[in-house]
Amino acid sequence: TEHEVQRWPLEPQGSTSFGLSRDGRFALLYSEEHHLVLWDLEQNKKLATLGELDADGNAVSHIRISDNGRFAVTAGQMNFAVWDLGWTQAQGLWSISDALIRDIDITSNGEQVLLGLSNGKAIYVNLVTGRRLEFLAHREKVNSVAISPNGRFALTGGNDYKAYLWDTESGQLLRTF
Structure with missing residues (x-):
């Protein structure tokens, strides 16, 4: 039989999204009652x-914690925010008007994010330089995104039914799965 080792009521009323650090030590969760x-x-x-x-109090539907656990990105349908978890404060809030955000990821330094959108676009954004690269190979909604810790690959x-590995500097397609 399966035995429950431990249970912690982090959010008794339920959470709509949850992010876990790579080492499993930290969690960032969102609920309508307590927010982030x-x-x-x-x-x-x-x-x-x-x-x-x-x-506007929009709900958070996506949370990712950076590989090193220092930064996080949270997103609703049209907005995303980057958080410095060491200082527990927001670094900024950005809006997307192209389509709905379906997934997000963030680099270890918290300076680059990757968004998957409902219109088939994947958008890489360097938040420091303002550089934005739209990857247009998908023909349907982009459901899942991952960016390398250094931000070079997406x-x-x-x-x-396709997965693409691509270079965020050139936009060049490296591999199709």
């Missing part, structure tokens, strides 16, 4: 309440 909350899972301790995604998958 950062937890230390080793100590079962709430570290900080980060607040809402934006001034992997995107969509409703077109």
Whole structure:
């Protein structure tokens, strides 16, 4: 039989999205009642309440914590925010008007994000330089995205049953799966 080792009621009323650090120590979760909350899972301790995604109180549907655990990106349908988890504060809020955000990822330095959109676009954004690259190979919604920790490579998958590995500097397609 399966035995439950431990249960912690992080959000008794339920969470709509959840991000876990690579080492499993930290979690960032969103609920309508408490908004964004950062937890230390080793100590079962709430570290900080980060607040809402934006001034309009839009729900968070996607959360990713960077590979090194220092940064996070959260997104609703049209907005995304980058958070410095060390300082527990937002670095900025950006809006996308092209389509709905279906997935997100962030680099280890918190300076680059990758978005998968409902219109088939994958968008790479360097938040420091403002450079934006649209990857247009998908013919359907982009459901899943991943960016390498250094931001050089992106992997995107969509409703077109294709996954693409591509270079974020050149936009060049490297491999099709």
